Amino acid sequence: MRPTKRDELVQRALQAFYRNGFHATGMDKLVAETGISKTSMYKHFRTKEDLILAVLRLRDEHFRNWLYRRMEELADTPRQQLIAMFDALEEWFAEPGYKGCMFIKASSEYQGASHPIHKQCADHKRMLERHITELAEKSGLTDPGAVARQLLLLKEGAIVTAHLGHTDNPAQDAKAAALRVLSTHIG
Amino acid sequence: MRPTKRDELVQRALQAFYRNGFHATGMDKLVAETGISKTSMYKHFRTKEDLILAVLRLRDEHFRNWLYRRMEELADTPRQQLIAMFDALEEWFAEPGYKGCMFIKASSEYQGASHPIHKQCADHKRMLERHITELAEKSGLTDPGAVARQLLLLKEGAIVTAHLGHTDNPAQDAKAAALRVLSTHIG
């Protein structure tokens, strides 16, 4: 198993797409920013769309790993981990290059519900929902599914609000709301 | 005051941009979909960006008018109107052509915080926040600002979740969470 050029391409393409958007990042710009020749790119991926799908796959893996790990580092019990999600988000929002959620942006540039990119974004959100639901179950909350969906609404809201930048600390606002949601769902 | 061609152009450009995205909608496509000649467009707007700004101005006016009016139609007291926001959102999500929030999409295609389009999107969200804050004040809630921000996080979350389409009824999930938020903020 070699960890080479192809992965490097996907990695750097991720950064370029995240910074500048999908339609706004042409293949020529990708050549300039990654230092990888266009010929090589099209050896690995048949189309730009295929490359984007690979980029989203990588992003999904990185983001979920990061979030789950950070939630576990920040709190011990499942219930506290649910709350800690918003502290993790606050850290993310504070990063210099923060530009919102890659999946929200991808799904809004490729809007068709049947478009492969759109579907892959929905899959990402579904996997998040499953994990949060499991945590809610372990917390012994009444109606874990509903709690998970409500917490994730707060998460998505905080992500886009942090990107718009019209509010000071959306992560802590979301955390406050999450606490109220959880407190009314004690089993 | 004439209500003519220029407004018609902005109106139809709005629909085209909303359906297909900003970068993905070229000026030639706009000519095809609006039936208005490119020459005329560039008589009214110096650049595509200027046209987009006008489109967003119209969208802001339409959306806020619609939401505020619908909230008042659906409920009598300020407090009930805050909750009714989520019923109004549910109606919006159910519309055939629903494709998410135009401002979230615009700000994620024009990401620079100093970009005029991005700033105008932030302004829209600020105006919403002010109105919701006023309603929270009239409701006699403790810390109306915090309540407003939390409700709006739920609103944004519901909007993107409805667009992703991986969850059945995000508006009602948001409403449930909103009820819990409000119930803990009784003055």
Add this chain to the structure above:
DNA sequence: CTCAAAGTGTACCGATCGGTACCTCTTGAG
């Protein structure tokens, strides 16, 4: 009727779009 304002049609500009053809250079296993 006159005449300027407003709108149209068409052809075009250089730049960039996603994607391909073709040839060279490197590299590592046999």
Add this chain to the structure above:
DNA sequence: CTCAAGAGGTACCGATCGGTACACTTTGAG
């Protein structure tokens, strides 16, 4: 050393991008 596989370089394809030039038609107020 040999030679196929992988990567790079360059030039190019037709289409589309945002934007302009210019000549024409419509229209409404004086």
